[in-house]
Amino acid sequence: MKTFKIEKYGIKIRKKLKVDSEKKDNLDEDLMVEIIIPTLNEESSIGKLLREIKSQKIPVKISILVIDGGSTDKTIDICKKENVKWIQQKSKGKGNAMREAVEFSNANVIVFIDGDGTYSISDLETMLEPLLNNKADMVVGTRIKEKREKGSISVLNSIGNRLFNRAINFALKSNVTDSLSGYRALTKQMFNDLILFSHSFEIEVEMTVEAIAKGYRVIEVPISYKKRTGTVTKLNPTSDGIKIGQTLLFILMNVNPLKFFGVICLGFIIVGLYPGILVMYEKIVLGDVVSIPSVTLAALLFVTGGISLVVGLLSELVVRSRRRIEYMIRKRY
Numbered sequence: 001m002k003t004f005k006i007e008k009y010g011i012k013i014r015k016k017l018k019v020d021s022e023k024k025d026n027l028d029e030d031l032m033v034e035i036i037i038p039t040l041n042e043e044s045s046i047g048k049l050l051r052e053i054k055s056q057k058i059p060v061k062i063s064i065l066v067i068d069g070g071s072t073d074k075t076i077d078i079c080k081k082e083n084v085k086w087i088q089q090k091s092k093g094k095g096n097a098m099r100e101a102v103e104f105s106n107a108n109v110i111v112f113i114d115g116d117g118t119y120s121i122s123d124l125e126t127m128l129e130p131l132l133n134n135k136a137d138m139v140v141g142t143r144i145k146e147k148r149e150k151g152s153i154s155v156l157n158s159i160g161n162r163l164f165n166r167a168i169n170f171a172l173k174s175n176v177t178d179s180l181s182g183y184r185a186l187t188k189q190m191f192n193d194l195i196l197f198s199h200s201f202e203i204e205v206e207m208t209v210e211a212i213a214k215g216y217r218v219i220e221v222p223i224s225y226k227k228r229t230g231t232v233t234k235l236n237p238t239s240d241g242i243k244i245g246q247t248l249l250f251i252l253m254n255v256n257p258l259k260f261f262g263v264i265c266l267g268f269i270i271v272g273l274y275p276g277i278l279v280m281y282e283k284i285v286l287g288d289v290v291s292i293p294s295v296t297l298a299a300l301l302f303v304t305g306g307i308s309l310v311v312g313l314l315s316e317l318v319v320r321s322r323r324r325i326e327y328m329i330r331k332r333y
C-alpha cells in the first residue's frame with residue numbers, strides 16, 4: 001500500500017542525480033524517460049527548448065515527444081528541423097494532448113513540460129531525482145515566489161491557483177502549493193492508473209487530486225518559472241478558470257463527499273442559527289413568536305442542512321462502493 005502523503009519540498013534535492021554509483025546497478029536497463037511537450041503555436045520558444053533538452057547531461061536515456069494541437073505557425077517546421085519525434089493531436093485541448101501522447105509513448109517515465117519556454121530544463125534533474133530514487137510517485141515542479149520571474153504568473157491566475165490549492169488541501173489533508181503546474185514527472189504506469197477526464201487545462205488539477213486520493217506519493221520540488229515571451233497564453237483566465245473550478249468541485253465531491261456536503265450542511269446550519277435564535281428569544285423572553293418569516297426561514301435552512309448531510313452520507317456510500325469495485329478489479333487484473 002502506498003503512503004498517503006504529500007510533502008512540501010519534501011526531500012533534500014541533491015546537486016547531482018545519484019544514479020551513478022550504487023543506484024545505477026538497481027536502475028532498470030529499460031528505463032527510458034520521455035519528455036512530452038504539448039504545443040500550440042509556440043514557434044518563438046520551442047526550438048530553444050528542444051536544443052536545451054538535447055544538450056542536457058543527465059545519465060538516463062531521454063527522448064522527446066512533441067504533441068501538437070494544430071499549430072499554424074512554424075512550430076512543426078522547427079520540430080522537423082531539430083529532428084524530434086512529433087505527432088499531431090487527434091482531438092482538442094491540452095488535457096487530451098497529454099493523454100494521447102502518453103498512449104503513443106513507449107517510455108516508462110514521463111515528464112510533462114510546456115512548450116512556451118516558461119519552465120526550465122535545468123530543473124529536470126531536480127524533477128527526476130525523487131522519482132528515479134523511488135522517493136515519490138509523482139514529482140510536481142512548484143513555481144515558488146523566490147525563483148519566479150516577476151509578472152510570470154498573473155494576479156488572477158495566482159489567486160485561482162491558491163484557491164484551488166486550498167480546496168485540495170482542505171479536502172485531502174495535503175500540502176499542495178501549485179496544483180496548476182505543468183511541469184510533472186511520473187511513471188507511465190501511474191499515469192494510466194489515474195482516471196482523467198479533463199480535455200483542457202483542468203488536467204493538472206485532476207492529476208494532483210487523483211494521485212493524492214489514490215494514495216500515491218506526490219512531492220513538490222521548487223523550480224524556476226519565466227515569463228512567456230513572443231506568444232500569448234492559450235489559457236483564458238475566466239473561461240478556463242471556471243472550467244478548472246468546476247472540475248475541481250466535481251472531483252472533490254467524488255473524492256470526499258461527506259466532507260464536501262458536511263461543509264454545505266454546516267453553512268446552512270450556521271446561517272439558520274440567526275433566525276432560529278431570534279425565534280427562541282421571542283418565545284422565551286417575549287412569551288410568543290411574532291416573526292413568522294424567521295420561523296419559516298430557520299426551518300428551511302435547517303431542513304436544507306439536514307438534506308445536505310443525507311446527500312453527503314449517500315454519496316459517501318456510493319464512493320466507497322465504487323472504491324471496493326475498483327479494488328476488486330485491480331486485484332483481479
Ligand SMILES: Nc1nc2c(ncn2[C@@H]2O[C@H](COP(=O)(O)OP(=O)(O)O)[C@@H](O)[C@H]2O)c(=O)[nH]1
Pocket residue numbers: 037038039040041042067068069070089092093094097113114115116182232233234235
Ligand atoms: N497540443 C496542445 N497543446 C496545447 C493546447 N493548448 C495549449 N497547449 C500547450 O500547452 C502548454 C501550456 O499552455 P499555456 O498557454 O502556456 O498555458 P499557461 O502556461 O497556463 O499560460 C503550451 O506549451 C501550449 O502551447 C492544445 O489544445 N493542444
Ligand SMILES: [Mg+2]
Pocket residue numbers: 114116118228233
Ligand atoms: Mg505557459
